Amino acid sequence: MQIGYSHDKRAYALCGVRLDGFVREDARRPGECIVTGMNSTPKTLYEKVWADHVVKSYEDGTDLLYVDRHLVQEVSSPQAFAGLEAAGRKIRRPDAHISVADHAVPTRDRAAALRDGLAARQVERLVQNTEKFGIPYIPMRDRRHGIVHVIGPELGFTLPGAVLVCGDSHTCTHGAFGAIAFGIGASECECVLATQTLRQRKQKTMRVLLEGRRPDGVEVKDFILAVISSIGVGGGVGYAIEYAGSAVRDLSMEQRMTLCNMSIEAGSRIGMVGPDDKTFDYLRGRPLAPAGQEWDAAVEAWRGLASEPDAVFDREVVIDVSTLAPFVSWGTTPEECSPITGRVPDPAEEPDDGRRRRLQRSLDYMALTPGMPLTDIRIDRVFIGSCTNGRIEDLRRAAAVVDGHRVADHVAAIVVPGSAAVRAQAEQEGLDRIFLEAGFEWRSSGCSMCVAMNDDRLSEGERCASTSNRNFEGRQGKGGRTHLMSPPMAAAAAISGRLADVRKLGI
Amino acid sequence: MKPFTTIESVAAFIDEDAIDTDIIFPARFLLLLDKAGLAKHAFHERRHAPALKQPFILDRAPFTAAEILVARKNFGTGSSREQAVWCLADFGIRCIIAESFGEIFFANCFKNGVLPIVKSGEELKAIRKAAGEEQKIEIDLVDRTIRFQDGRVMAFEVDDYRRDALLNGLDEIGSILRDDGDDIVRFEERQRGRSSWLHLDPQKLSTFADLGKEKILD
Numbered sequence: 001m002q003i004g005y006s007h008d009k010r011a012y013a014l015c016g017v018r019l020d021g022f023v024r025e026d027a028r029r030p031g032e033c034i035v036t037g038m039n040s041t042p043k044t045l046y047e048k049v050w051a052d053h054v055v056k057s058y059e060d061g062t063d064l065l066y067v068d069r070h071l072v073q074e075v076s077s078p079q080a081f082a083g084l085e086a087a088g089r090k091i092r093r094p095d096a097h098i099s100v101a102d103h104a105v106p107t108r109d110r111a112a113a114l115r116d117g118l119a120a121r122q123v124e125r126l127v128q129n130t131e132k133f134g135i136p137y138i139p140m141r142d143r144r145h146g147i148v149h150v151i152g153p154e155l156g157f158t159l160p161g162a163v164l165v166c167g168d169s170h171t172c173t174h175g176a177f178g179a180i181a182f183g184i185g186a187s188e189c190e191c192v193l194a195t196q197t198l199r200q201r202k203q204k205t206m207r208v209l210l211e212g213r214r215p216d217g218v219e220v221k222d223f224i225l226a227v228i229s230s231i232g233v234g235g236g237v238g239y240a241i242e243y244a245g246s247a248v249r250d251l252s253m254e255q256r257m258t259l260c261n262m263s264i265e266a267g268s269r270i271g272m273v274g275p276d277d278k279t280f281d282y283l284r285g286r287p288l289a290p291a292g293q294e295w296d297a298a299v300e301a302w303r304g305l306a307s308e309p310d311a312v313f314d315r316e317v318v319i320d321v322s323t324l325a326p327f328v329s330w331g332t333t334p335e336e337c338s339p340i341t342g343r344v345p346d347p348a349e350e351p352d353d354g355r356r357r358r359l360q361r362s363l364d365y366m367a368l369t370p371g372m373p374l375t376d377i378r379i380d381r382v383f384i385g386s387c388t389n390g391r392i393e394d395l396r397r398a399a400a401v402v403d404g405h406r407v408a409d410h411v412a413a414i415v416v417p418g419s420a421a422v423r424a425q426a427e428q429e430g431l432d433r434i435f436l437e438a439g440f441e442w443r444s445s446g447c448s449m450c451v452a453m454n455d456d457r458l459s460e461g462e463r464c465a466s467t468s469n470r471n472f473e474g475r476q477g478k479g480g481r482t483h484l485m486s487p488p489m490a491a492a493a494a495i496s497g498r499l500a501d502v503r504k505l506g507i
Numbered sequence: 508m509k510p511f512t513t514i515e516s517v518a519a520f521i522d523e524d525a526i527d528t529d530i531i532f533p534a535r536f537l538l539l540l541d542k543a544g545l546a547k548h549a550f551h552e553r554r555h556a557p558a559l560k561q562p563f564i565l566d567r568a569p570f571t572a573a574e575i576l577v578a579r580k581n582f583g584t585g586s587s588r589e590q591a592v593w594c595l596a597d598f599g600i601r602c603i604i605a606e607s608f609g610e611i612f613f614a615n616c617f618k619n620g621v622l623p624i625v626k627s628g629e630e631l632k633a634i635r636k637a638a639g640e641e642q643k644i645e646i647d648l649v650d651r652t653i654r655f656q657d658g659r660v661m662a663f664e665v666d667d668y669r670r671d672a673l674l675n676g677l678d679e680i681g682s683i684l685r686d687d688g689d690d691i692v693r694f695e696e697r698q699r700g701r702s703s704w705l706h707l708d709p710q711k712l713s714t715f716a717d718l719g720k721e722k723i724l725d
């Protein structure tokens with residue numbers, strides 16, 4: 001049968017019978033068309049990647065979804081491996097997994113053994129498990145070490161159109177490449193190890209349109225904090241988000257990763273950006289990315305992944321980024337944030353009972369007075385790093401603010417590159433010297449004070465300007481207080497010794 | 508997994524939005540390697556806060572024996588740590604009723620014999636009231652109903668396959684391997700032809716041949 005395609009990319013058999021599917025962009029010659037969906041609705045990026053991975057559909061509307069890639073880390077995997085062993089099961093496809101210890105590892109004096117007995121045991125368990133099951137393990141002092149969500153893309157393990165999972169909620173980061181990437185629990189990790197599949201129900205779709213020109217001093221972190229404060233920490237529950245619009249097209253891959261990374265903070269396990277030339281340029285030549293003819297074939301296929309222009313999303317949110325200011329969080333959920341020009345809110349002005357109590361609790365925990373200007377908040381610590389903002393561009397932008405200044409006397413500040421590659425690149429560019437001369441500590445790669453599972457943590461009552469993603473109670477250490485912000489804003493806070501508007505530093 | 512059919516118990520109400528998984532199970536305990544025995548770390552900071560006026564609800568009779576937890580919005584939001592469910596299950600919690608849940612937490616519940624139920628508005632209010640009055644509430648998964656002491660009955664929704672899995676204590680991995688193995692093989696063959704780059708061949712993986720051989724200075 002010969003197949004042609006019409007202007008709107010709908011596929012028709014040339015005998016006149018409508019096939020009712022879509023011709024992918026990569027079909028250029030008659031008779032070579034690839035029909036991606038056999039129904040008439042224009043598809044979104046998410047729906048296309050999903051459809052490509054359905055192994056089978058069950059009667060109840062759930063699908064058995066194929067998983068191409070699985071990142072394994074030390075915290076969520078011991079119980080998964082133990083379950084596998086207890087049931088006497090094998091790993092279905094050892095080539096689909098890579099592993100690294102990022103959460104519990106120290107970020108200094110790595111030549112010395114791990115000091116903390118529990119962390120040492122956990123890392124050791126990962127080494128044993130990956131050896132036993134034949135999965136590559138990237139050691140702490142290897143040049144490829146780093147936070148899972150930083151090294152996946154660096155290695156070219158993360159690819160457009162793939163389904164990628166990890167026992168970590170910030171797996172949504174990888175959606176920046178046009179992959180369906182989501183965090184799963186340890187039981188699901190076990191299921192992926194054993195079957196390479198997960199039984200899932202397709203999510204609804206939400207498009208977040210970011211339009212307009214990004215003002216000076218406003219970072220992607222501010223985009224995503226603005227999205228979260230607008231839809232709320234539960235706003236994305238049940239949805240797969242796609243970020244689109246002119247402001248997203250303009251973003252580098254690094255910035256897109258920051259954006260997608262915090263989708264989970266809006267409740268959505270999945271945040272995606274349609275792949276384009278920037279995506280392909282980033283991936284070209286990466287060790288695990290396709291090469292040669294396979295690369296060309298892959299790029300052709302990836303070009304067809306973008307959402308159809310007339311695809312319908314279940315929900316749409318539009319944000320004009322040209323009106324944004326740098327954000328900081330003041331509460332204990334990521335939606336509790338405001339432009340730095342604002343003040344700490346007053347619970348007395350909150351009419352809803354539940355919300356008033358929640359607000360009061362946040363302010364009590366954060367030890368903040370209603371009505372005080374956010375720029376009056378004095379800080380003790382600064383953390384620049386994490387899978388949200390631990391990439392080379394983040395360090396460059398923070399260093400640009402720090403250059404020639406000193407960290408305030410009462411502030412202890414650290415920079416923790418997201419990976420060994422980021423660290424090496426930064427050192428090549430001399431960023432380490434800028435940070436060190438300003439009084440920052442310059443560390444090795446890992447999650448560090450984002451999650452406080454190693455020895456980098458806040459003490460009771462300490463207050464931190466942090467480029468990480470969660471300001472939950474105790475997240476950076478028991479009793480610690482976190483203010484989320486962009487790398488330049490964290491740098492400005494380090495210099496000022498309090499939360500500060502980076503635009504007013506005169507840099 | 509312990510099959511779930513019916514439970515009857517008092518319900519502990521946690522009167523707070525956005526109880527995240529860091530609150531339920533603080534990160535520093537994630538270094539523990541087992542699933543068992545985690546109950547003592549559940550809500551650790553809340554239970555051991557210095558300024559506690561009265562013991563945390565789960566440490567107060569009759570709620571020390573509660574099998575039902577009632578919460579508000581966005582319960583279990585945040586990290587994917589399954590420890591948040593393991594510690595509650597270890598405490599004896601079998602059912603959590605809230606206005607909404609963190610999605611990964613929600614999925615994790617079913618893997619561990621814990622039933623999450625979404626309820627809002629007047630219905631959630633009624634449940635909260637019964638919880639506050641220390642009434643026993645009955646959760647019947649067979650009928651998909653919540654029964655109160657005064658005889659009132661309230662229906663709830665749950666996915667069929669998840670309900671079946673809970674009712675029968677199903678081993679999901681086992682059933683996929685048994686029933687869907689051939690489909691998976693066929694899918695993989697198709698995909699290898701269509702998107703070969705999604706399969707990493709030994710040549711590509713040879714990039715890892717020198718893993719750990721050379722230690723970087725740091």
Ligand code: SF4
Binds near residue numbers: 102103386
């Ligand atoms: S940096 Fe933080 S958020 Fe990212 S993976 Fe590590 S602990 Fe999780």
